[in-house]
Amino acid sequence: MRARTLVLPLFLFLAVGCATQKKPLLPVPEALESAALLEVKRNRTGLGPRPMSFGEWQVNGFDRKGFPGNRSWSVGGEDASYGQSRGFAKYSFRLTPAGREEWECDCRFDRHSRNVGLGSRNDSIGITLTYEDSLQCDLRRAGDADPWKLVVDGSLFLGGQGYAGTLTHGDHVLHLQPNHQITGLGRLPGSPLGYVFVRDRQELAAAELIHPGYVRIDDTAGEDRDAIATAAAALLMQPSGF
Numbered sequence: 001m002r003a004r005t006l007v008l009p010l011f012l013f014l015a016v017g018c019a020t021q022k023k024p025l026l027p028v029p030e031a032l033e034s035a036a037l038l039e040v041k042r043n044r045t046g047l048g049p050r051p052m053s054f055g056e057w058q059v060n061g062f063d064r065k066g067f068p069g070n071r072s073w074s075v076g077g078e079d080a081s082y083g084q085s086r087g088f089a090k091y092s093f094r095l096t097p098a099g100r101e102e103w104e105c106d107c108r109f110d111r112h113s114r115n116v117g118l119g120s121r122n123d124s125i126g127i128t129l130t131y132e133d134s135l136q137c138d139l140r141r142a143g144d145a146d147p148w149k150l151v152v153d154g155s156l157f158l159g160g161q162g163y164a165g166t167l168t169h170g171d172h173v174l175h176l177q178p179n180h181q182i183t184g185l186g187r188l189p190g191s192p193l194g195y196v197f198v199r200d201r202q203e204l205a206a207a208e209l210i211h212p213g214y215v216r217i218d219d220t221a222g223e224d225r226d227a228i229a230t231a232a233a234a235l236l237m238q239p240s241g242f
Contacts, residue, residue, distance in 0.1 A: 031203045041212070064091050092104070135234070136148070136150070167197070177194060195232075
């Protein structure tokens with residue numbers, strides 16, 4: 001018999017089960033209810049030279065940056081074992097706003113887990129002890145010397161905490177607040193289903209990650225609009241598993 005695991009990532013079920021939904025599922029703050037709702041338009045695979053667009057923004061030139069990497073090791077005997085696993089995936093893309101300078105984005109997604117296996121090798125149960133994830137991206141507008149930095153970390157594992165983040169450019173900081181709620185169902189466990197972008201306690205934008213995806217960027221975002229759109233695209237294309 002194959003080894004079994006006690007928990008599966010909730011986001012994978014939602015991504016498949018909601019694949020055909022054509023309306024947003026996540027509530028947004030009152031300040032964003034009047035912002036234009038932009039449905040993410042994807043090509044069939046979500047990859048390729050023009051993988052997606054939303055509103056006035058077109059994502060171009062998606063590159064996986066090679067194959068994802070995985071390393072794991074374990075120690076133990078016939079009845080129990082302890083192991084660690086590390087994985088990473090790199091990707092990059094360009095984002096073209098209508099009538100403005102293009103942006104480039106380079107990202108790295110990392111995953112680190114610790115687990116215990118109980119039972120024989122052919123019929124074991126895996127128990128995850130810790131599960132840590134992080135997404136780090138450099139966002140650069142054409143002609144700019146200093147990049148924006150997108151950093152999101154925590155745990156995407158069911159029952160995990162956090163996976164909040166920041167989008168910064170020098171001393172300029174926007175906070176990414178994770179959204180775990182579905183309208184009518186309340187808060188769900190597992191990975192965030194979307195994010196709200198906040199600057200100086202003011203909600204500026206929201207991104208829903210459930211396929212096909214939705215983005216709202218309020219006019220109050222001002223000159224941060226393209227940086228927010230690039231960060232939203234990075235979140236929409238981060239790997240769900242490898």
